[in-house]
Amino acid sequence: MEMTRRKFVVxxxxxxxxxxxxxxxxxxxxxxxxGYVILDLGEQCGLPESLSGYRGCSAxxxxxxxxxxxxxxxxxxEQTRQVVIPGAVSMDDMLxxxxxxxxxxxxxxxxxxxxxxxxxxILSAQRRLFKSRxxxxxxxxxxxxxxxxxxxxxxxxxxxxxxxxxVRDFSRVVPFSAPGWEKIAQVQDMTVGVRRKxxxxxxxxxxxPLGPALWAGDQQARQWLGAVxxxxxx
Amino acid sequence: xxxxxxxxxxxxxxxxxxxxxxxxxxxxxxxxxxLGANPWFQLSTTDGQVIELLRKVESAGLxxxxxxxxxDWDYPISSRDxxxxxxxxxxxxxxxxxxxxxxxxxxxxxxxLVTEEVPYNEVYARTVDGIKxxxxxxxxxxxxxxxxxxxxxxxxxxxPREFWQFLNDVNSPHVGIHLDVGNIHDTGFAEQWIExxxxxxxxxxxxxxxxxxxxxxxxxxxxxxxxxxNNWPAIRAALQKxxxxxxxxxxxxxxxxxxxxxxFYDTSAAIDRLISGRL
Numbered sequence: 001m002e003m004t005r006r007k008f009v010v011x012x013x014x015x016x017x018x019x020x021x022x023x024x025x026x027x028x029x030x031x032x033x034x035g036y037v038i039l040d041l042g043e044q045c046g047l048p049e050s051l052s053g054y055r056g057c058s059a060x061x062x063x064x065x066x067x068x069x070x071x072x073x074x075x076x077x078e079q080t081r082q083v084v085i086p087g088a089v090s091m092d093d094m095l096x097x098x099x100x101x102x103x104x105x106x107x108x109x110x111x112x113x114x115x116x117x118x119x120x121x122i123l124s125a126q127r128r129l130f131k132s133r134x135x136x137x138x139x140x141x142x143x144x145x146x147x148x149x150x151x152x153x154x155x156x157x158x159x160x161x162x163x164x165x166x167v168r169d170f171s172r173v174v175p176f177s178a179p180g181w182e183k184i185a186q187v188q189d190m191t192v193g194v195r196r197k198x199x200x201x202x203x204x205x206x207x208x209p210l211g212p213a214l215w216a217g218d219q220q221a222r223q224w225l226g227a228v229x230x231x232x233x234x
Numbered sequence: 235x236x237x238x239x240x241x242x243x244x245x246x247x248x249x250x251x252x253x254x255x256x257x258x259x260x261x262x263x264x265x266x267x268x269l270g271a272n273p274w275f276q277l278s279t280t281d282g283q284v285i286e287l288l289r290k291v292e293s294a295g296l297x298x299x300x301x302x303x304x305x306d307w308d309y310p311i312s313s314r315d316x317x318x319x320x321x322x323x324x325x326x327x328x329x330x331x332x333x334x335x336x337x338x339x340x341x342x343x344x345x346x347l348v349t350e351e352v353p354y355n356e357v358y359a360r361t362v363d364g365i366k367x368x369x370x371x372x373x374x375x376x377x378x379x380x381x382x383x384x385x386x387x388x389x390x391x392x393x394p395r396e397f398w399q400f401l402n403d404v405n406s407p408h409v410g411i412h413l414d415v416g417n418i419h420d421t422g423f424a425e426q427w428i429e430x431x432x433x434x435x436x437x438x439x440x441x442x443x444x445x446x447x448x449x450x451x452x453x454x455x456x457x458x459x460x461x462x463x464n465n466w467p468a469i470r471a472a473l474q475k476x477x478x479x480x481x482x483x484x485x486x487x488x489x490x491x492x493x494x495x496x497x498f499y500d501t502s503a504a505i506d507r508l509i510s511g512r513l
Binding site for chain 2: 046049117168215218
């Protein structure tokens with residue numbers, strides 16, 4: 001993996017002096033800009049394992065990450081270029097507007113949806129929000145593993161960008177129907193990962209949770225995340 | 235060592251009292267209560283009803299050897315779905331709560347279920363995390379969680395050293411192995427599992443195994459004691475070697491087709507022979 005000056009500086013400062021994770025702390029004074037910020041949605045993160053996955057693998061990938069709650073986000077957005085949001089089940093309008101502004105100004109967002117595990121009412125509200133804010137149509141959740149299927153499943157999601165790789169599915173997905181978005185991941189002929197340039201930045205949305213695979217130590221999942229972060233210049 | 239048999243062996247039309255009487259008459263010292271198996275012991279059974287259940291067990295001249303459950307297969311703690319895991323914590327938590335009410339200190343769980351859908355690495359990590367959390371509750375209740383070796387059915391922790399590593403990773407004195415000597419099939423030898431796990435054995439399940447059947451066909455791989463391929467003298471010797479003096483609990487998969495009460499007498503007599511060494 002290429003070592004950018006930014007990564008070198010961040011790693012050098014963080015490895016010697018700082019713990020890898022500053023969960024819920026205020027923004028540390030004098031801290032080099034983190035490689036990426038992991039946003040902990042608290043109860044609105046439907047997959048705690050996913051959060052653990054993103055948090056646990058950053059050091060191994062050669063990146064520095066910090067985890068913050070939503071309240072600290074506005075301050076953080078001024079200091080980072082990459083935000084990762086694991087297992088999102090519910091986001092409010094203010095948060096989506098903050099993220100849009102961040103992306104328009106050159107930031108990158110990797111948004112992993114946990115909506116396949118959400119209640120129907122929440123899902124319905126989130127679908128409306130995503131359509132109106134991001135012009136992204138989220139389809140109803142699909143259970144990939146069903147005894148009713150006439151065939152046996154191939155348990156992999158095919159990622160197409162930024163590198164082609166296979167990562168285990170996580171049983172349920174929310175597919176996307178998004179003409180204006182680039183397809184970056186698919187499973188069983190469904191689009192489950194999309195990406196779009198917005199202003200000076202970009203947003204990547206996953207409808208198939210990747211974090212649990214990171215948590216379980218899936219090498220291809222980790223390599224894929226590393227490639228995304230590198231592409232985003234984290 | 236003391237003898238026990240599960241209340242899941244009691245035929246539905248016998249009812250609890252008749253079943254307990256039969257267990258006592260057959261010579262058992264205790265009964266294994268299976269949460270979820272019978273109407274008298276469900277998740278909805280209140281503390282008061284549990285105490286009444288104990289009264290009936292004691293009236294029959296028995297004690298409760300341990301609390302098991304039939305729910306882990308449908309609600310495994312290794313599930314990907316947080317809601318299913320919550321259900322698993324609920325029923326295992328209930329086992330821990332009722333064990334002291336039933337005057338026993340051990341529960342059985344089938345910890346972790348590998349499937350084509352949920353892969354091994356995930357199941358391992360999730361199960362270690364889940365059992366660690368449950369161990370804290372068990373410690374407060376002074377109860378031991380015995381993780382059963384359902385090797386082939388779970389497709390998990392197939393070797394005794396792997397199971398040993400799993401228990402090391404959980405790292406709690408309140409978590410051990412509920413060792414089933416019939417579940418090892420053709421993947422090893424029960425006496426070696428006993429020797430390796432020794433003081434970590436919380437309870438022992440007894441049944442015999444027909445190794446050549448495997449789990450591929452429709453026929454049960456399990457059979458009654460002394461009809462299968464287990465090396466019973468070696469199992470007895472291994473139990474002696476590790477100073478196991480706890481419960482031996484009969485777990486029969488197949489029932490007699492006729493004279494079903496006779497299975498209780500025969501099983502009890504077989505365990506007597508095992509304990510006495512007249513093999």
